[in-house]
Structures are given as C-alpha cells and as structure tokens.
Amino acid sequence: MILVNGNVQDTVSALDRGLAYGDGLFETIAVRDSNPQLLDLHWQRLERGCARLKIPFPGISRLMDDIERLLEHARQAQKPSGIIKVIVTRGAGGRGYRFEPDMNVTRIAILSDWPSWQGTERDTGVKCKICETQLSSQPVLAGIKHLNRLEQVMARAEWSGNDIAEGIMLDAHDHIIEGTMSNIFFIDRQQTIVTPALDQCGVAGVQRENILSIADNAGFKIDVTDVNLTDLEKYSEAFISNSLIGIWPVTGIDKHDYQIGPATRALQEKLFKS
Amino acid sequence: MILVNGNVQDTVSALDRGLAYGDGLFETIAVRDSNPQLLDLHWQRLERGCARLKIPFPGISRLMDDIERLLEHARQAQKPSGIIKVIVTRGAGGRGYRFEPDMNVTRIAILSDWPSWQGTERDTGVKCKICETQLSSQPVLAGIKHLNRLEQVMARAEWSGNDIAEGIMLDAHDHIIEGTMSNIFFIDRQQTIVTPALDQCGVAGVQRENILSIADNAGFKIDVTDVNLTDLEKYSEAFISNSLIGIWPVTGIDKHDYQIGPATRALQEKLFKS
Numbered sequence: 206m207i208l209v210n211g212n213v214q215d216t217v218s219a220l221d222r223g224l225a226y227g228d229g230l231f232e233t234i235a236v237r238d239s240n241p242q243l244l245d246l247h248w249q250r251l252e253r254g255c256a257r258l259k260i261p262f263p264g265i266s267r268l269m270d271d272i273e274r275l276l277e278h279a280r281q282a283q284k285p286s287g288i289i290k291v292i293v294t295r296g297a298g299g300r301g302y303r304f305e306p307d308m309n310v311t312r313i314a315i316l317s318d319w320p321s322w323q324g325t326e327r328d329t330g331v332k333c334k335i336c337e338t339q340l341s342s343q344p345v346l347a348g349i350k351h352l353n354r355l356e357q358v359m360a361r362a363e364w365s366g367n368d369i370a371e372g373i374m375l376d377a378h379d380h381i382i383e384g385t386m387s388n389i390f391f392i393d394r395q396q397t398i399v400t401p402a403l404d405q406c407g408v409a410g411v412q413r414e415n416i417l418s419i420a421d422n423a424g425f426k427i428d429v430t431d432v433n434l435t436d437l438e439k440y441s442e443a444f445i446s447n448s449l450i451g452i453w454p455v456t457g458i459d460k461h462d463y464q465i466g467p468a469t470r471a472l473q474e475k476l477f478k479s
Numbered sequence: 480m481i482l483v484n485g486n487v488q489d490t491v492s493a494l495d496r497g498l499a500y501g502d503g504l505f506e507t508i509a510v511r512d513s514n515p516q517l518l519d520l521h522w523q524r525l526e527r528g529c530a531r532l533k534i535p536f537p538g539i540s541r542l543m544d545d546i547e548r549l550l551e552h553a554r555q556a557q558k559p560s561g562i563i564k565v566i567v568t569r570g571a572g573g574r575g576y577r578f579e580p581d582m583n584v585t586r587i588a589i590l591s592d593w594p595s596w597q598g599t600e601r602d603t604g605v606k607c608k609i610c611e612t613q614l615s616s617q618p619v620l621a622g623i624k625h626l627n628r629l630e631q632v633m634a635r636a637e638w639s640g641n642d643i644a645e646g647i648m649l650d651a652h653d654h655i656i657e658g659t660m661s662n663i664f665f666i667d668r669q670q671t672i673v674t675p676a677l678d679q680c681g682v683a684g685v686q687r688e689n690i691l692s693i694a695d696n697a698g699f700k701i702d703v704t705d706v707n708l709t710d711l712e713k714y715s716e717a718f719i720s721n722s723l724i725g726i727w728p729v730t731g732i733d734k735h736d737y738q739i740g741p742a743t744r745a746l747q748e749k750l751f752k753s
Contacts, residue, residue: 207493207494209493214493215492215493215494216490216491216492216493217490217491217493217498218489218490218491219481219483219488219489219490219491219566219587219589220481220489220589221498222632223498224491224495224497224498224566224568224626225505225566225626225628226501226626226627226628226629226631226632227500227501227626227627227628227629228628228629228632231499258629258632258633259636292493292498292499294498295632300594301635301660302628302631302632302634302635302659302660303635303636304632304635304636313493315493315494320574338619339617339619341615341616341617341680342615342616342651343613343615343630345612345613345630345633346629346630346633351629352498352499352500352501352629353500353501353627353628353629354499354500354501354502354576354627355500355501355502355532355620355625355626355627356617356619356620357500357576358496358500358502358532358569358576358578359532359619359620360576361575361576361577361578362533362577362578377616385576386575386576406615
C-alpha cells in the first residue's frame with residue numbers, strides 16, 4: 206500500500222523534483238509487532254534533513270496519519286512485521302534547480318513486507334568487504350538521509366551472492382565511514398565503542414543514534430572519531446547496524462577477521478530489550 | 480506533454496529508483512525551429528552515462544520515437560521553440576540499493592515551453608557569483624548527467640533575483656569547475672580557450688563539447704585543465720554555456736570583471752551558424 210500526500214495511489218508526478226534531482230529525503234522505519242520502531246528519532250532526522258535542504262517539514266501529525274493508515278492496513282492483512290518507507294520531496298516545480306520557498310512538498314509512505322533475511326545474521330555474524338566506490342566528502346549533505354544515493358547503488362553493485370552481507374565504504378582519505386546500508390561500530394581492547402564521525406559524508410542512522418544512547422547508558426565509553434582503514438587491526442569486535450537489522454556482528458572485513466565478542470552481544474541484548 | 484515509456488502520462492511509479500535514489504540520468508535538449516539540437520551529442524552522453532551506471536541504454540530508436548512524437552505535438556501547438564527533457568532511470572525494483580542487471584528501465588520525455596529568459600544575456604553578458612556550496616569529488620560519477628543534483632539545488636538557492644545569472648561552483652581545493660546549470664570557459668591573453676577538467680566532478684555538457692569542437696576547428700588553442708580560483712585575473716574573457724543558452728558572455732564573477740572580447744564573440748558567431 207502506498208500513500209502519496211495521503212491518497213492511496215502508487216504514482217507520483219513525472220515532474221517531481223525527487224525524481225528530477227533527488228531533491229528530498231527518506232526514512233526507513235521498521236514495524237515490529239505492529240509497532241513502528243524509533244519513530245521519534247526518524248522524525249527528528251527527517252526534520253533536520255528538511256531544515257538542511259530548506260524543504261518545509263510536513264509536520265508530525267500528517268506523517269503519523271500516514272503511518273497509522275499503513276499500520277491499519279498491515280493489521281488487516283495480519284502482517285505484524287513490515288517496513289514503512291517515508292519519502293519527502295520538495296514537490297513538483299521550480300525552474301531548473303531553482304526552487305520557490307513555498308512549494309508543496311510531496312509526502313510518500315510505502316508499506317512493504319519484512320525482507321526475507323536469511324535470519325541467522327544476528328547470531329552468527331556477517332562478512333563484509335571494503336568497497337572500491339568511495340563516499341565523496343560533502344559537509345552540506347553529510348549525516349542526513351537524502352535521495353542522492355548513487356554512490357550507495359554503485360557500491361552495492363560491487364558484489365553479489367550471499368557470502369558478503371555488506372560493503373564498507375571509505376572516503377577519499379581511506380577513512381572508514383559506513384556500510385552501503387548500515388553504520389559501522391568497532392570495539393577496541395579497552396571496550397570503548399568506536400564509530401566513524403559523519404560530518405563530511407555518510408548517513409547518521411537512527412539506529413546508530415539509538416545504539417550510542419544505549420551504549421552510553423550501559424556505561425560504555427564512546428568515541429565518535431575518524432577511523433582509518435589501517436586501524437582495523439586495533440579493534441577486537443565490529444558490528445553494523447540499521448533500523449531494520451538492529452545489530453549484526455561483523456566476523457570479517459575482507460581478510461581481517463573479528464570474533465563476536467561480549468560488547469557486541471551485550472549491546473544486542475540491550476537493543477532487543479529497548 | 481509527457482511520455483513515460485512511450486505512453487502519454489504525467490506520472491511514474493512511486494517505487495521508481497529514479498525517485499528513490501536518483502538512480503538515473505537526464506538530458507535537456509533545445510528545440511529550435513522545430514529541430515532538436517545536438518541530438519547526437521546528447522545520445523552519446525546518455526549512452527556513456529548508462530554504461531557508467533550499468534543501466535541498459537534504451538536505444539536511439541526508442542528515444543527518437545519519443546522525440547518525434549513530442550516534436551509533432553509542438554508543431555501542432557505552433558511552438559517551434561521548446562525544451563525536451565529526457566530522463567532514463569533504472570526502473571522500479573531491486574531490494575534496497577541492489578539492482579538486477581535485467582531491470583526494465585523507465586524512459587521519460589517531457590516537452591516544455593522555451594524558458595522566458597530576459598533575452599539580452601547573449602548580447603550584454605551576465606554576472607556570476609562564486610557559490611559557497613562546493614562540488615564533491617567523485618570520479619565514479621564525474622562528467623555524466625545523473626539525477627543526483629542536490630549540490631546544484633543547494634548552490635542555486637544561494638541567490639535570488641536577476642542581477643546574478645549563474646553561480647560558479649568550486650571543488651574542495653578551490654578549483655573552478657562549472658556553473659550550477661552551465662559549463663564555464665575562459666580565454667587567456669594568448670587567446671587560448673581554457674575550460675576546467677571534469678574528471679573529478681562536474682557535468683561534461685554537450686554544448687561544452689560542441690564549443691570545444693567549434694573552437695578547435697576555428698584554430699583556437701584549447702586547454703582543458705585545472706583552473707584555480709586565484710587564476711581568475713589571468714583571463715581576459717569568460718563565458719558560460721549549456722544546451723539552452725548557447726554562449727553567454729560573463730562580465731563579472733563576484734568582484735572580478737571581464738570585458739566581452741573578440742574570442743567570445745567569434746565563438747558565439749560560429750555557434751549560431753553551426
């Protein structure tokens with residue numbers, strides 16, 4: 206089921222700036238036991254993104270109306286698990302790249318089935334590769350979840366099959382930034398949680414924010430910092446996260462292996478209970 | 480009039496990857512005296528872009544069918560001038576960023592009216608500003624006209640009104656790259672045509688390619704190279720180009736003034752006759 210500006214329809218204007226320029230933002234919300242997860246964090250990031258791109262924020266009440274209708278649809282279909290993707294674009298219009306401040310934003314909400322993960326990743330961990338496609342540095346767009354995602358599309362095309370679950374992307378200075386669809390965390394030998402700073406590129410995941418909060422509450426030391434490719438051997442554990450997968454332990458990045466250790470398991474446990 | 484995959488319709492799937500990720504390309508084609516301009520160069524760039532993004536090229540015959548139908552529509556409306564925008568996306572589908580190699584691309588062709596320029600820019604020249612929004616370096620995407628255009632949208636939002644016609648964008652190393660909607664050329668005191676190299680960022684405009692070819696045929700020396708912001712004073716003339724505007728002389732970039740000189744006028748003349 207798809208809602209476009211509150212109407213049940215599966216199309217948008219061919220003139221929408223989301224299509225023309227990727228001029229918009231999105232959120233991917235997990236639905237578990239018929240409850241949308243981390244909604245506050247999703248709306249906060251969406252509002253931050255709108256402010257950054259100067260797109261009028263549609264307002265939480267309209268967004269929640271969409272969510273409630275999709276949840277009701279899922280309940281009737283007896284599907285307690287699912288994904289709701291929310292897209293907000295600047296709408297249709299403007300001449301060229303120029304936009305008017307008072308444009309009518311387009312609000313899209315898409316309900317889809319829970320993906321058919323293999324299901325064991327959370328327990329047994331996943332292998333990752335370092336992608337050749339790098340993330341470009343752009344502080345104007347860093348951190349927000351905008352619709353310009355060709356770098357991720359190109360990086361994800363670098364492998365196929367199920368042996369590799371995620372590709373890790375670097376910036377041009379060989380800093381580790383994130384996975385194509387996830388954020389990445391490391392745990393050093395002092396049990397500090399380390400995750401890359403995202404002020405130059407990358408998406409600040411809501412699950413990343415949630416995990417940092419959980420880790421802080423659990424008494425972990427946290428270091429949000431530059432992580433160099435050459436630092437990989439400094440860490441004893443690694444994991445990736447996003448809104449849908451929660452925490453997946455990382456057992457290897459290219460030829461560098463990690464054990465699934467106590468910090469990762471502790472955070473998984475706390476995340477599960479949160 | 481809008482054609483989507485050859486059908487007269489003004490909507491696309493809300494699941495199209497062009498909307499979801501900017502996963503596609505576009506061309507903006509000028510129509511003059513009922514003739515589409517620089518078509519060969521447009522199709523060549525589109526095909527190059529498809530190859531780079533691993534999107535199946537729709538083929539010239541399908542694209543030309545769309546063009547012919549829009550031209551017929553324009554003729555019936557007695558509009559000999561206009562713009563045809565062609566968008567090609569990877570289509571709808573795939574799971575997340577991953578795509579299948581055999582996806583059905585989406586082909587969109589949009590006919591619109593010739594823009595209401597003030598009309599004197601070609602003669603009297605235009606003022607430009609240096610934008611604060613920089614272009615990020617990404618060799619994987621440099622040169623092609625893909626749909627990830629948030630940098631241009633943000634740069635174009637830096638000014639309003641008619642005093643400034645174009646914003647010039649730099650990379651992170653203070654190289655001059657291009658305008659938000661145009662390429663830029665300079666002419667040095669030895670009458671060499673200088674234009675920025677676009678191997679790290681920027682769009683290689685079809686008009687840029689056309690002008691370089693015309694300049695070469697006219698016996699100008701050409702230098703496609705890095706242009707530093709501090710080089711501005713080295714040049715005696717400057718102009719910007721794109722498919723719609725042709726050549727607009729630049730009379731100033733921020734506080735740096737240029738005369739409209741003989742090389743710019745000679746190229747305008749040759750472009751007009753080509």
